[in-house]
Amino acid sequence: MYTATKVTIIALALLTAGVVTAQAQNNASINVSAAVQQPIVVLAGPNLTFGPVFPGVPKAIALGSPSAGRFDVTGQASAPVSMTFVVPSNLTFGANNLPIASWVGSWNGLNDPAGSGFTPSAGATAATFSGTGTLFVFVGATVTPSVSQVAGAYVGTVQMTVTY
Amino acid sequence: MRAPLTILSLVCVVTLPLAGQTSVTGVRPLSFGTVFPGVASVVSRTDPANSGQFDLKGHPGGTASLTFLLPAVMTGPAGATLPLVFGGSDGGFSASQSINTQVAFDPRTPYLATFVGNRASVFLGGTANPSPGQRAGSYTGTVTLTVVFF
Amino acid sequence: MPRLLLLPLMLAFGASAPLAAQGVLVAPHAIYIDHARRSGTVTLYNPNRDPAEVTISTAFGYPVTDSLGHFALRTVDQPDSTLPSAAAWVQAFPRRLTIAALQRQTVRLLATPPTGLPDGEYWARLIISARGGKLPVAGVGDTAAVRVQLNLVVNTNIGLAYRKGPVATGVALSQLRARLVGDSVEVWSRVERRGTAAYVGTVRAALVDSTGTVRSRLSAPIGVYFVMEPRYALSARGLARGRYRLRYELVTEREDLDPAVVLQAAAVRDSLEVRLP
Numbered sequence: 001m002y003t004a005t006k007v008t009i010i011a012l013a014l015l016t017a018g019v020v021t022a023q024a025q026n027n028a029s030i031n032v033s034a035a036v037q038q039p040i041v042v043l044a045g046p047n048l049t050f051g052p053v054f055p056g057v058p059k060a061i062a063l064g065s066p067s068a069g070r071f072d073v074t075g076q077a078s079a080p081v082s083m084t085f086v087v088p089s090n091l092t093f094g095a096n097n098l099p100i101a102s103w104v105g106s107w108n109g110l111n112d113p114a115g116s117g118f119t120p121s122a123g124a125t126a127a128t129f130s131g132t133g134t135l136f137v138f139v140g141a142t143v144t145p146s147v148s149q150v151a152g153a154y155v156g157t158v159q160m161t162v163t164y
Numbered sequence: 165m166r167a168p169l170t171i172l173s174l175v176c177v178v179t180l181p182l183a184g185q186t187s188v189t190g191v192r193p194l195s196f197g198t199v200f201p202g203v204a205s206v207v208s209r210t211d212p213a214n215s216g217q218f219d220l221k222g223h224p225g226g227t228a229s230l231t232f233l234l235p236a237v238m239t240g241p242a243g244a245t246l247p248l249v250f251g252g253s254d255g256g257f258s259a260s261q262s263i264n265t266q267v268a269f270d271p272r273t274p275y276l277a278t279f280v281g282n283r284a285s286v287f288l289g290g291t292a293n294p295s296p297g298q299r300a301g302s303y304t305g306t307v308t309l310t311v312v313f314f
Numbered sequence: 315m316p317r318l319l320l321l322p323l324m325l326a327f328g329a330s331a332p333l334a335a336q337g338v339l340v341a342p343h344a345i346y347i348d349h350a351r352r353s354g355t356v357t358l359y360n361p362n363r364d365p366a367e368v369t370i371s372t373a374f375g376y377p378v379t380d381s382l383g384h385f386a387l388r389t390v391d392q393p394d395s396t397l398p399s400a401a402a403w404v405q406a407f408p409r410r411l412t413i414a415a416l417q418r419q420t421v422r423l424l425a426t427p428p429t430g431l432p433d434g435e436y437w438a439r440l441i442i443s444a445r446g447g448k449l450p451v452a453g454v455g456d457t458a459a460v461r462v463q464l465n466l467v468v469n470t471n472i473g474l475a476y477r478k479g480p481v482a483t484g485v486a487l488s489q490l491r492a493r494l495v496g497d498s499v500e501v502w503s504r505v506e507r508r509g510t511a512a513y514v515g516t517v518r519a520a521l522v523d524s525t526g527t528v529r530s531r532l533s534a535p536i537g538v539y540f541v542m543e544p545r546y547a548l549s550a551r552g553l554a555r556g557r558y559r560l561r562y563e564l565v566t567e568r569e570d571l572d573p574a575v576v577l578q579a580a581a582v583r584d585s586l587e588v589r590l591p
Contacts, residue, residue: 023312023313023314024185024186024312024313025310025311025312025313026186026187026188026310026311026313027188027308027309027310027311028188028189028190028218028308028309029190029306029307029308029309030190030191030192030193030194030216030217030218030288030306030307030309031193031194031304031305031306031307032193032194032195032196032216032235032238032248032290032304032305032306032307033193033194033195033196033238033302033303033304033305034195034196034197034198034199034205034238034246034292034294034302034303035196035197035198035199035301035302035303035572036198036199036200036201036240036246036294036298036299036300036301036302036303037198037199037200037300037341037342037357037572038200038201038300038341038342038343038569038570038571039200039201039339039340039341039342039343039357039359040339040340040341040343040470040472041337041338041339041340041361042337042468042469042470043336043337043361043362043468044336044337044466044468071337071468075343076343076535076570078532078533078534078535079534079535079570080384080385080534080535080544081385082385082386082387124386124387126380126382126384126385126386128534155465156465157465157466157467158465158466158467159466159467159468159469160466160467160468160469161441161469161470161471162468162469162470162471163387163439163471164343164344164470164471164472164473198341198357198420200339200341200359241572241573242573299569300342300568300569300570300571300572301571301572301573301574302572302574
């Protein structure tokens, strides 16, 4: 075969190859991932609010009062939980004490204080999440200021433990 | 005789196939990490650890069409699905392969990108929308990027 | 007349208004660590507007039931060698942290088990204690002399299991009994763990009428570590008089846990007849 013919054939072959691959397409993939975890959340809701307190006049906040305190707990539907509390018997301002007692509580799967009653204490209280995974815990108490109660900043700590 | 050889050489240069000079590679998965039922989780395309990334190799000054195949859900335990949403600026193209210098684009529609050098990167963010009753466990899906180089 | 005490007092369980919260989100609600990796993580999220101070500690305990069939946690301060405690050798890093408002933080759990630890499952409780910032006071008179501060601490106590080597689980069901109390059918049973790992699963109970129709059902998660006698209540409100079949089963299915950590075991079932007067 003549060299010129060989060259022509080669050139035509290369030309053909070039036309076919004027566009190149590539693709690649990556994963997308997530890990869903069911949390438990314990949040404190509205304050237990006593408002103005008069010396020598005890003041109680009942569970059904709009001034009652509330914890909102979220977890697995119908799961059992255990609650314990550490509540103060006095609020203190320096050497001054403001007694607080008669703690009352209730729990409910609904946001309704008319649930199961209990006394907030170190003793465990069994409760159950609702079918939608909610649990509402209501708390009330009574403060008993003395007739000579000193005005000032009274401090206390409330501790709630939810065991899941 | 040399003239035909010269012409042949020029033809060879012009008609070398493109496929050997272009590529797209998946570099980093799009990772939402831990998500909670009922709480949407967003990954930005500028997130250096969790955004999805593809690296491209092309021609300096060349153009390429980028087309994503995006999943609507991730699949998890017992066939549970976790919805995914991609927004109008969840895609990003960087001609310099820098996550900090991206041009945003809508990954739901084809995007025409222009190379500066011969390498570039594409970044992807998105939003996972677990339902309040989302089943716990691991969920996965696949994102495919198809690049047509011109 | 009592002197008016300008001492408006509020015991705050959260900020005044608008409603704010104290406490953090903890996920997952059960931690599983395997011996191969010896580490795990727990994610904390602060949904509050204020930073939350968090401390993390461990203890040993396991769920039990009391005489009323209610769940409680039995804690042992100094577990001896007969109890499979991991509390002493699992640590959280960091143990104290402040989580900014609306931010999440991953806490790593590192296990350093003693040399020669036998194969099996070891338990601990993880206590996440969250303390919010100072709580403002509502209803306080406009005087600088009157201030009230209440510190609130919210503790979340979740289970942790460390698994070394092959472990298996199961449960034996016995003493199934039921009685009508008010408008509920109280269901009792005795469940006893088998195998080397806690049984983690779901209790399902159903009241079925003579036509085979389910009239009331219940499903609840359960973790059996040793022996328990749980009590459940199935609603019987509105059900007609007559005979029903109570079906009761325990299965190793959990929608709230990653299937990868739930040990599989054969379902256990029992049933008995219940008469509603």
